[in-house]
Amino acid sequence: MSKTAELHRMVMDKHVCPYGTKAKHLLESRGYTVEDHHLTSRPETDAFKAKHAVETTPQVFIDGERIGGYDALREHFGIANDKGGTSYRPVLAVFAVALALSVSLSFGVLGGLGGRSLEWFVAFSMGMLAMLKLQDVEQFSTMFVGYDLLGQRWVPYAYAYPYLEALAAVLMAGRLLPWLSIPVAFTIGTIGAVSVFYAVYVQKRDIKCACVGGSGNVPLGFISLSENLAMMGMAVWMTYGLMTV
Known part of the structure; x- marks a missing residue:
């Protein structure tokens, strides 16, 4: 019928x-x-x-x-409408695309996976996350100062953060100016990791993360912490690489 x-x-x-x-x-x-x-x-x-x-x-x-x-x-039709609800989808999409790009580039340029694959994955992730923040720096900074310890004490840092993240990502992708990219990534990553850990695991606050800019509704938590830990790890990895050359 x-x-x-x-x-x-x-x-x-x-x-x-x-x-x-x-x-x-x-x-x-x-x-x-x-x-x-x-x-x-x-x-x-x-x-x-x-x-x-x-x-x-x-x-x-x-x-x-x-x-x-x-x-x-x-x-x-029984299809859930999740508009406005919390979701990890934006940040997971960033990581998935960054991983695919790094793997593709590794096989295309290097002929297989290696240490550069990890570097590209972290750098591409940082770059795309920075791009999302840069779409609306004002909205990002408003969310960011809600939990970032340095941003709460010095607001200009909240405006500078996405530019610093983008700068570190671009330089690290090409292993350029390590004397600049490494300290930038390690510094903002460490401050971010401490801030997220304090807000989520000490204060036990239930707030949105500014990691994908102001348009997302990603809960502040482990994935947000992972972004900052990845930057710290990338800085340590590249420092070790320079020391062993």
């Missing part, structure tokens, strides 16, 4: 509602034939909302029952 759903969404010359497009795709992926009704002007959209006493579009109807918008449709 064919399943039919009715969808009302904004499709205008200068605006196509993205949630309407996603709702249509979700319905079709669940086997529904979609009666796709386009709202092609603002007056038509306002009239539709007034008629059905709704504040937003798109609106989905199944078997004559109004389901609601895209989020409501996901709930109707």
